[in-house]
Amino acid sequence: MDVDVVCLGESMVAFLPSRPGRLAEVPSFERGVGGAESNVACALAAAGHAVKWVSRVGADAFGDAVVSAVSAYRVDVSGVRRDAVRPTGVYFRTADDRSAGSHEVAYYRAGSAASAMSSANVPWGDVWAGRVLHLSGITAALSADCLSLMRSLLVRRPGRPLVSFDVNYRAGLWGSGSAGPEVLLELARGADVVFVGEDEAESAWGLRGPSAVRAALPEVGVVVVKRGERGVTVFESPADRAGLRAQFPAPLEGPEGPAEGRGELRDQPPPAASRTTSAGGFREGAGWGKVTEVPAPRVHVVAPTGAGDAFAAGFLHGTLRGLNARERARHGHLMAAAVLTAPGDHAPPPPRPHAEKLTALSDEAWGRLRLGPGWTGDEQEVRTP
Numbered sequence: 001m002d003v004d005v006v007c008l009g010e011s012m013v014a015f016l017p018s019r020p021g022r023l024a025e026v027p028s029f030e031r032g033v034g035g036a037e038s039n040v041a042c043a044l045a046a047a048g049h050a051v052k053w054v055s056r057v058g059a060d061a062f063g064d065a066v067v068s069a070v071s072a073y074r075v076d077v078s079g080v081r082r083d084a085v086r087p088t089g090v091y092f093r094t095a096d097d098r099s100a101g102s103h104e105v106a107y108y109r110a111g112s113a114a115s116a117m118s119s120a121n122v123p124w125g126d127v128w129a130g131r132v133l134h135l136s137g138i139t140a141a142l143s144a145d146c147l148s149l150m151r152s153l154l155v156r157r158p159g160r161p162l163v164s165f166d167v168n169y170r171a172g173l174w175g176s177g178s179a180g181p182e183v184l185l186e187l188a189r190g191a192d193v194v195f196v197g198e199d200e201a202e203s204a205w206g207l208r209g210p211s212a213v214r215a216a217l218p219e220v221g222v223v224v225v226k227r228g229e230r231g232v233t234v235f236e237s238p239a240d241r242a243g244l245r246a247q248f249p250a251p252l253e254g255p256e257g258p259a260e261g262r263g264e265l266r267d268q269p270p271p272a273a274s275r276t277t278s279a280g281g282f283r284e285g286a287g288w289g290k291v292t293e294v295p296a297p298r299v300h301v302v303a304p305t306g307a308g309d310a311f312a313a314g315f316l317h318g319t320l321r322g323l324n325a326r327e328r329a330r331h332g333h334l335m336a337a338a339v340l341t342a343p344g345d346h347a348p349p350p351p352r353p354h355a356e357k358l359t360a361l362s363d364e365a366w367g368r369l370r371l372g373p374g375w376t377g378d379e380q381e382v383r384t385p
Contacts (some may be wrong), residue, residue: 003076004049004178004320006130006161008122008153009139010114011035011055011070012089013062016019018342020095023104029092031068031343036136036168036309039345040075043313043335047349049320054079054126056113062088063113073346079126093305109142118145119152127153128161132316135191136166137184141173149181154190162319164189166312169204181205185216193222193319195312201225210235224315224329226308231295232332234325238289277375294329297369299337306345307336314349330359330366337371 014034017026038053045051053075057063059082066088071077085363089109109115113255117139133153140150154163167184174180181204188194194217201207207216209234210225217223223235314335317326334355338347349355354376 003052003130004130004252005041005044005134005316006052006054006079006127007037007041007044008038008054008117008127009035009136010089010109010112010117010142011038011053011066012091012109012112012114013065014345015092015097017093023092023094023106026094031065033066034091034345035066036138036166037134038066038075039306039309040134040166040313040316041075042070042346043310043339043349044317045073045075045106047313047317047335048352049317050076052079052126052129053087053384054122056081056083056086056117056121058082058086058088058113059084060088063088079123081113081121086111086113088113089115104154107173112142114139115142115146117142117149119149120354122149130161131320132162132164133160134164134166134312134316136168137187138168138170138173140183140187141170141180145202150187151190154187156190162193164193164312164316165195165223167194167196167200167204168308169200171203173272175321188217189219191220193224193316194220195224195226195308195315197226197308198228217341218359222325224332226311229296229298231293232311232329234289234290234292234329235307236292236325290325292325292329294326294333295367296333297337297366297371299340300372301340302373303343303345304340306339306347309345310339310347311336327359331355334358338376339370341373341375348376 012034014032015025015029015342016032018028018030038055041051041053050171053070057066057080063082064106067077067080089107089112091108092106095106127190135150135153140147154165165188167188169181169184171180185205188196196213198210198213201213205213205216210227213225214223214235221237221260225233227233311332314332317335318331323331329364335349336351339345341347350358358366
């Protein structure tokens with residue numbers, strides 16, 4: 001079977017609190033599974049793509065639980081190796097948003113099986129098997145061997161798949177006074193598609209605003225700056241648009257079959273409300289390429305975690321289908337909204353016809369969207385007042 005996307009990275013057993021509060025005050029936890037790259041893999045598989053996850057877990061019960069949970073989404077886990085010596089990683093977290101000042105995460109992953117991933121032991125046939133390879137900056141922070149592996153994966157070389165990189169800066173993983181921010185910038189410059197939050201770009205690199213982020217990543221074909229409730233800004237170089245047309249010429253044929261008009265990247269500009277202007281501080285043209293701003297729909301948030309991974313999955317879903325930047329970003333927003341309006345880090349994406357209908361809305365109608373719990377299964381839950 002052809003593989004659309006390979007995701008490489010650590011997944012751990014996650015202990016999720018039974019109620020809000022400090023870790024010291026939470027009386028009990030429910031076991032789940034957490035991992036940025038496997039979250040993306042599960043979301044893409046749920047959307048109908050052929051996805052492979054590459055990692056290492058311990059030869060222990062927690063390793064069994066992680067592999068079973070990811071494979072339940074019909075993700076190919078044949079690229080996961082079991083480590084007879086090192087354990088599966090574990091973490092505990094509080095219930096509030098990661099960006100909140102009260103958010104706590106306690107990691108027990110030092111010396112984990114995944115931290116032993118290296119260029120010498122990953123299954124290279126699996127790593128290079130997909131049309132897209134998705135990575136995150138979290139892996140680089142796990143160990144010196146993992147960092148060396150990431151550097152080798154992000155070397156630009158002929159014939160490699162499209163490489164997607166989510167910066168995922170976690171200051172706690174890198175430690176105070178570390179070179180983490182510089183390393184992440186170095187790695188990001190080797191990718192073809194980069195996802196980075198506006199807030200994390202300022203925290204890690206001291207860069208303020210999307211234009212500064214774009215200027216720091218001139219080598220990258222597609223830079224997606226996530227701006228929270230304000231949506232995203234997508235920068236595309238002209239060469240990248242031509243390369244995507246050649247690499248992803250055919251529409252995805254999922255359970256509902258191919259959709260008309262999805263077979264190529266379209267050159268016509270999006271409606272004016274979806275484009276940036278000089279007043280917004282962005283420059284279209286030489287050196288910058290195409291710049292597209294796509295606002296996020298308003299969402300009634302049930303659980304604040306997992307949205308960034310879901311957005312990346314939705315954007316890659318659109319990339320694999322040859323959609324333009326506006327459509328790719330809207331699919332990202334919809335997948336993120338599916339997770340935000342459901343408990344936990346995972347949620348089924350909206351059915352294909354439902355997502356297509358929403359993605360095709362005019363900018364005015366898109367701006368009126370209100371998405372609440374249950375919206376993915378019932379069009380009546382989608383309000384456009």
